[in-house]
Amino acid sequence: ALLASGDSGSNASSAPSAPSAPSLHSLPPSTPxxxxxxxxxxxxxxxxxxxLSFIARFQAAMQRIFSLVLALALLLETxxxxxxxxxxxxxxxxxxxxxxxxxxxxxxxEKNKLANKNMGGGKAGxxxxxxxxxxxxxxxxxxxxxxxxxxxxxxxxxxxKHPKVPWDPNIYQNTHEIYGGTTKGVxxxxxxxxxxxxxxxxxxxxxx
Numbered sequence: 001a002l003l004a005s006g007d008s009g010s011n012a013s014s015a016p017s018a019p020s021a022p023s024l025h026s027l028p029p030s031t032p033x034x035x036x037x038x039x040x041x042x043x044x045x046x047x048x049x050x051x052l053s054f055i056a057r058f059q060a061a062m063q064r065i066f067s068l069v070l071a072l073a074l075l076l077e078t079x080x081x082x083x084x085x086x087x088x089x090x091x092x093x094x095x096x097x098x099x100x101x102x103x104x105x106x107x108x109x110e111k112n113k114l115a116n117k118n119m120g121g122g123k124a125g126x127x128x129x130x131x132x133x134x135x136x137x138x139x140x141x142x143x144x145x146x147x148x149x150x151x152x153x154x155x156x157x158x159x160x161k162h163p164k165v166p167w168d169p170n171i172y173q174n175t176h177e178i179y180g181g182t183t184k185g186v187x188x189x190x191x192x193x194x195x196x197x198x199x200x201x202x203x204x205x206x207x208x
C-alpha cells in the first residue's frame with residue numbers, strides 16, 4: 001500500500017502542470033532595432049500622406065489651368081482674331097470697337113485754361129495776384145508809373161493819357177529785366193514746355 005501510495009504520489013508529482021500567463025517581467029526587453037522599425041513605418045506613412053496631398057493639389061491646379069485654356073479658346077472663337085481680342089477687352093473697359101480714345105475740344109480747352117490760370121501758390125500766390133513786386137506787367141510808364149504787358153498796350157496808353165508828349169518807345173522801363181521776373185509769376189501755372197524754352201533762352205543770353 002505504501003509502495004502504491006508512493007508510486008501514485010510520484011506519478012502525481014511527475015504529471016505536467018497547466019501553463020500560466022506570462023508576466024510583464026518575463027517579456028523580452030525592447031531593442032533599438034524595434035524602435036528603428038517603428039520609426040521607419042511612421043516616416044513611410046507621413047511620406048505617403050504628403051504625396052497624396054501633393055497629388056490632390058496638382059490635380060486642382062491642372063483643373064484651373066484647363067478651365068483658363070477653355071475660356072481662352074471660347075474667347076478666340078467669339079472674337080475671331082487678335083484684333084477681336086483687343087476690341088473685346090476695350091468693350092469690357094468701356095471703349096468702343098475700332099474707335100481710338102480722343103480728347104474732345106471742351107476737354108482740351110479746359111486743360112489749357114487750367115494750365116494758364118492765375119491760381120494757387122498760397123500766400124505768395126495771393127500777393128502775386130494782387131500785383132506783387134514786379135506784377136505781371138512788362139513795361140512801366142515813367143510819366144504816370146502805369147504798367148502795361150506789352151509795347152502795343154503802352155502805345156495805346158500813351159496816346160490816351162499823354163497825347164501832348166511825343167511817343168518814344170525807348171523811355172519805358174522793362175520791369176522783368178529789373179526784377180528778374182517773367183509774366184508767369186508765382187501763381188501762374190504755365191506749360192512746362194514754355195518754361196523750358198524760357199530758361200533755355202535765358203541761358204543763351206547769359207552765355208552771350
